Amino acid sequence: METNNQKRTTHDHQNEVLIRAEGVGKKFCRSLKQSLFYGIQDVGNELIGKSRCDAKLRKEEFWANQNISFELKRGECLGLIGKNGAGKTTLLKILNGLIKPDKGRIEMRGRIGALIALGAGFNPVLTGRENVFIAGSVLGFTKKEIYNIYDEIIDFAGIEKYMETPVQSYSSGMQVRLGFAVASSMKPDILLVDEVLAVGDMAFRVKCYNRIKEILKNTGVVLVSHNMNDIAKVANQVLVLSSGERKYLGGTTGGIEQYYSDNESEIGGAKNEYIIHMKDCILDVRNPILKVKNNDYKAEIDLSFEVESKCDIEKCRLRVVFFDSSDIPVAEWDSAIYGKDYDLKMGSNKLEEYIEDVRLKSATYRVAVVLTDKGNVGYYFSVDYGLKVTISNENIFGAPYKI
Numbered sequence: 001m002e003t004n005n006q007k008r009t010t011h012d013h014q015n016e017v018l019i020r021a022e023g024v025g026k027k028f029c030r031s032l033k034q035s036l037f038y039g040i041q042d043v044g045n046e047l048i049g050k051s052r053c054d055a056k057l058r059k060e061e062f063w064a065n066q067n068i069s070f071e072l073k074r075g076e077c078l079g080l081i082g083k084n085g086a087g088k089t090t091l092l093k094i095l096n097g098l099i100k101p102d103k104g105r106i107e108m109r110g111r112i113g114a115l116i117a118l119g120a121g122f123n124p125v126l127t128g129r130e131n132v133f134i135a136g137s138v139l140g141f142t143k144k145e146i147y148n149i150y151d152e153i154i155d156f157a158g159i160e161k162y163m164e165t166p167v168q169s170y171s172s173g174m175q176v177r178l179g180f181a182v183a184s185s186m187k188p189d190i191l192l193v194d195e196v197l198a199v200g201d202m203a204f205r206v207k208c209y210n211r212i213k214e215i216l217k218n219t220g221v222v223l224v225s226h227n228m229n230d231i232a233k234v235a236n237q238v239l240v241l242s243s244g245e246r247k248y249l250g251g252t253t254g255g256i257e258q259y260y261s262d263n264e265s266e267i268g269g270a271k272n273e274y275i276i277h278m279k280d281c282i283l284d285v286r287n288p289i290l291k292v293k294n295n296d297y298k299a300e301i302d303l304s305f306e307v308e309s310k311c312d313i314e315k316c317r318l319r320v321v322f323f324d325s326s327d328i329p330v331a332e333w334d335s336a337i338y339g340k341d342y343d344l345k346m347g348s349n350k351l352e353e354y355i356e357d358v359r360l361k362s363a364t365y366r367v368a369v370v371l372t373d374k375g376n377v378g379y380y381f382s383v384d385y386g387l388k389v390t391i392s393n394e395n396i397f398g399a400p401y402k403i
Contacts, residue, residue, distance in 0.1 A: 016109070018190050018220040019072040019095065023104035024065060026090055031060040064090040065244045068104070074189070077212065077221040079235030079252065081228075081259050087244035088224045092116050092192050095222065110189025111139050115179045115196060124168035128159065128178055131167055135182045149185050156207065157181035172199045184211050191215070194224045209234055228256050232326030253325045260325075260366070275385035282381045284308040288369060294392040299358040301389065303369070306350050307381070313344040315374045318353060322389075323366040331360055341374065364390045 029035035038058060057063070065087045072078050080088050093099045094106065096114045114121070121138075122131045132153055136146035154160050157177040159170075167175065176199050183191060197208055212221055212234050225231055231238065231252065238255025240248035240262070248258040276285050288305040303320065318340070320333040333355050335342070342351055351371075367387040372379045 016074045017071050017107075018074055018109050019070075019222070020107040021071075021095075021104065022069050022106075024068045024091070024094060024101045024106060025063060025103040026065040026087075026094060026099065027057060027061050027063050027102050029058075029061050034058075034060045063244050065094070065101070065241075068239075068241075068246050070239055070246070070249055072190075072220045072222065074220050075217055076237060077216055077223060077235045079231040079238040079255060080222055080224045080241070081226070081231060081238060081255065082241035082247075083262055085243075086241040088241055089116065089194055090244075091241070092194055092222065092224060095190075096192055108190065111186065112190045112192065113139070113183035113186055113188030114192040115176070115183045116192060116194045117196065122167045122175070122179070125166055127165060128163040128167055128170070131178070132163075132182055136186060139186050139188070141186065153178075153181045153185045156185060156211070158204070173201060173204075177204060180208055180211075184208075184215060187215065188219060191219050191221045193221065195226060197225070197230075198227065205230075228259065228327045231256060232328070256325050256327075257364070260327075276381060276383050277379070278381045279379065281310050281313060282307060283310055285381050285383065288383050288387055290367060290387060290389050292389050292391065297359065297393060298356070299360065299389075299391050299393060301355040301358055302352070303355060304350065304352040305369070305383075306348065307344060307371075308348055309344040309346055311346050313380065314341075316342040316344060316380060317372045317374050317376055318342055318351070319370045319372065319376075320353075320355065321368045321370070322360065323368070324363065327366065330365075331358075333358075336374070336376070342371070344380075358391065360391045360393065362392050364388055 029038055038061075068087075068091060070078070080091065082088055090099070092114070093116060094101050095108065096112060096116060097108075098116075121135060123134065126134070132150065133143065133146050136149075137143075154163060157180075159174050159177055162170065162174065167178075170178070176196055180193070180197065183193075191212070193212075197205055209230060212223070215221075216234070221234070223231070223235060235252050235255075237250065238248065238252050238259075239246060240255050240258045242262060247262070248255050278285060284307070286306040286308070289303070291302040293300045293302075318335040321329050322331040324330045335353070340353075365388065366385070367389055368382060368384050369387065370379055370382040
């Protein structure tokens, strides 16, 4: 029978704050020569007990991270996202103790497992087996404790034949396999994972995310990824960085929407603000327009676009795919289901389609429009990014219906 004290202990354990960051900032210098001078200057100031002017930027310096605050509790996964150069990896290195913040403070509790860069923490001239024991020792494990989990690590990594081979001869995928297996099998209190998982093959990535879900009840995880499907699957909160600063901290859906919004602004100068893929037979695709009329139970969508074709193309098939805020396809309209074909004549064409009875729950959806041959074997063009529709079906509450 579980006592009140045991219940209280379990509750406290689950709500334990493993990471607390308050106003964290880190600055770097663009000039190597100037950076070396500042480094000597800062060390000298520390030796004589003189405080550094951490809040001020000196010549050629810039903030890689600035004023970042958040908390991570045991059992939580924080998705750390943002465009390239937003400061994600810098923050992970600060959390892992690889670099010191220039301002603010960080509290970390428990053992830390990290996979931040390929081969990080591995000695390249030592074998995989030797590196496993070194990594375990750094985390405070005894030799006997490492022996007890060694087979589990090797089984998860799937590279048993190469454990007596120097790590410098490993491929990038093999390094990721061993690195993640070590970091996760040591049962860390905090697991830091950078986007290096993208290097692994699909089967191993599935294993990794299943492992994260498995250990999450006793661990706090910080995950960096540009794959919003992965973030949506495992993260229960999201921190979005922009130019080194916190732009959003909150629920997963809102964080992913902020990420897409930031990336859309990046391509604002692109033609039509859309990413369009075209085969040689198509010269141009212009003015894709989606107009939505919302009712209580369904929406109606008018779709139109202009196509410039090099030749006559007969019996084309139109597909319209709707993606939710996690970039997961949730519904599709396919002209083949309705027995509709489209013919393109050489020169300018205007294609129009009316899509009725769209039973999607209220949300904003990204839309991809694809024109293929009748057998859906090859495409003529696709508008893959930049089109959005907002659905307001007040009486639809569950998962989206297929159109």
